[in-house]
Every structure is written in C-alpha cells, then in structure tokens.
Amino acid sequence: MGKTTPTVVLDGFSYLECPRWHDGRLWVSDFYTEKVVAIDGRGAAEVVAEVPGQPSGLGFLPDGRLLVVSMRDHRLLVRDESGRLDEHADLSGVVSGVLNDMVVDDRGRAWVGNFGFDLMGGAPLRYTTxxxxxxxxxxxxxxxxxxxxxxMVILPGGVLVVAETFAGRLTAFDIGADGELTGRRVWAQLGDTPRTEDVGEAVAALEVAPDGICADAEGAIWVADAVHTRVLRVAEGGRVLDEIDTGIGVFACMLGGDDGRTLYLCAAPSFAEHERRPVREAQLLAVQVDIPHAGLP
Known part of the structure; x- marks a missing residue:
C-alpha cells in the first residue's frame, strides 16, 4: 500500500481501546469517561453504554446484543435492546488482575484477557491466564x-490469535468444537521476549509491543505497537509486510467501513492512566488500506 498519513476522525477522548466495526458503525471503549461510543463514518458519535467499572473489550452475541468487559469489577456485561446493562458473567474467581480485551466467536463464546498484575501501580510483571x-x-x-x-482475533478456520504484549509475540491456538484451546504455538515472534519483572525495563526492551490487533483477507494481522507510534501488518511467521507511522501512540486497530478497507486506529500520547485520566487528548484515526477485513472481531 502507499504510505498514507492517517487522518483524525474524532478527538476529545480520554483513552480509546477495543474498536469493533458492527452494523455500519465503529464501536469503541473510552476508558476514563467510562463510556462505550458508536461512531459512524462521518464522525457522529453516540454513547451506547456507560460502564462505571471501566469498559474494555467489546463483542457481539449471535443475536446482536453487545458484550462489554467491565475491567475493574471483573465482570462481563450484556446490553439489551433497550440499552440496559446486565451481568453476563463474573470472572472474579479466576483472574489475577483487571480485565482487558476480548474476542467473541459466532457461537457467543468469549475469550477475555486480564493484566495479571497491577500495571498502573508499578507492581512486578507477572504472566497470567x-x-x-x-x-x-x-x-x-x-x-x-x-x-x-x-x-485477539479469530481467523477463518477457527484459529485464535492472542497478542502477548510483554512477550513481544502473537500466539495461536486451535479452537475445538467444545471451545477448548489446543495446539498452542507462536504465530509471530516480534523481537526477543524480555526476561525481566521490571515493567520499565521490559517496555524499553520490546522491539514490538503488540496491543490491539485485527485480521485481513490475506491472512495477515495488523498489530498496534504500543511503544513505537506505529501499526504493523504482519504475516504468520513474523515477517512485517507494511508499517504505518502515526506520530502518536497507537494502542488498537480495526478494519471497517463499507468495504472493510478503512483501518481505524485508537491513538493517544501515552498509555499511563495518571497521564490519560485527567485530559482529553485521545483520537480516533483512519487510513485506507488495500486488503479488507476478515475473521473476528
């Protein structure tokens, strides 16, 4: 693709994450205003949910209802047609940190990540479930x-790929008929995995810090690099096919638009909560690409 500079679709947010193209609009979580917003292709925005526990991962059940990760109280919420939120699941008994991103398959099964440690509080880095x-x-x-x-993405054929941010890699699993994950393997190693429990040292060592991801129709995955102001298009095995420099931190991406060729980027100057919570500097960016969306979300 040509080196096209992303344009600003909308700004004035706190910290955007987990964009999803659904029903002609981009749905996205704004962490510190505690809102889920749906944005059309012309920049008009509607608040579709308010989540006091801080919204993160988004997905849709087969009947069209929205699932929302509520990070701080370890719950998964479901939004009905009237806009009311109810508890879909309580994950507090099985997770060791605040909840994170999510992907939902066409049978309504959701896979949800969690931090595993107090990232914003300066705790030592820990691996998790x-x-x-x-x-x-x-x-x-x-x-x-x-x-x-x-x-996370689910590729056509039923392969779940998870971005492991602090391991600098994308990891794949086969999804069984019963939802069990098997065949764990590295889909793409994007530099050496840091061997330290110090978050600052790990961030400095990461060649790529894969955050939000989305897949395209050629089987490649767009990767938001959380520490290098860029998004990368990566093939299985780790070869970088394309790179877009945003000039600002980019933490999630999603292919959408009517033809699936608009790459939406969630951008902000940094990811630190104490820097993002009091200000409204986050932006939604967009750039046109050649290969359209595929897979889930």
Missing part, C-alpha cells in the same frame, strides 16, 4: 502463562 466465557455465562480458564494477553 486467558478466560473463556460460554454463551450461558459459565466461566473457565482457557490458557495459562501468557505475557499480558491483549488484543
């Missing part, structure tokens, strides 16, 4: 020993 929430709200540990499981 991935949780599966079935359509009936039942909860189970799906995988262990993940280095900050973050963005």
């Amino acid at each position: 991935l949780t599966r929430v079935d359509a009936d709200g039942s909860v189970a540990v799906a995988a262990e020993d993940l280095g900050f499981p973050n963005g």
